Amino acid sequence: MTETAVEPTTPPSSSEAQNPLEEKIIAALHTVYDPEIPVDIYELGLIYNIQPGDNHHVDIQMTLTSPACPVAGSLPGEVEVAVAGVDGVDTCAVELVWDPTWTPEMMSEAAKLELGFL
Numbered sequence: 438m439t440e441t442a443v444e445p446t447t448p449p450s451s452s453e454a455q456n457p458l459e460e461k462i463i464a465a466l467h468t469v470y471d472p473e474i475p476v477d478i479y480e481l482g483l484i485y486n487i488q489p490g491d492n493h494h495v496d497i498q499m500t501l502t503s504p505a506c507p508v509a510g511s512l513p514g515e516v517e518v519a520v521a522g523v524d525g526v527d528t529c530a531v532e533l534v535w536d537p538t539w540t541p542e543m544m545s546e547a548a549k550l551e552l553g554f555l
Contacts, residue, residue: 458489458525465519471501471508476551478516482543485534493527495520500539509533 466479478484478499486498497516501509513531520529541554549555 456489458523459487461523461525462487462489462495462520465523466516469512469515469519471506471512473507474502474552476544476548478512480545480548480551482545482548483539489526493525495523495526495529497529497531498534499531500534502539504535 463479466484467477469478470476471478471481471483474481481502483501484497484499486496488496488498490496497520499513499516501512506512513533516531517529520526541549541552544552544554546555
């Protein structure tokens with residue numbers, strides 16, 4: 438995995454996705470959780486970029502809440518499996534990035550509410 442600086446955005450709701458495939462990918466991401474936090478990784482703001490490409494392949498850039506996260510070795514693989522299971526997607530590659538560093542401000546309003554940040 439290489440490190441690339443990306444500019445994350447606040448997670449949009451599924452209805453704000455650009456196309457039906459992206460909506461399905463986001464729905465799949467809503468099923469993946471960090472086991473220590475009761476909010477899915479998309480709402481946590483851990484997904485920085487979703488790039489559907491040619492040949493039914495999707496590239497995803499994501500981060501973790503901390504480089505010392507105990508699921509650092511397994512969570513990207515869970516994301517790959519979840520997204521590859523979407524109808525219209527055959528393969529998915531996840532790139533783990535650390536720049537910019539994740540902060541609680543990257544969470545959606547729903548996640549902040551669920552975790553008591555509001």
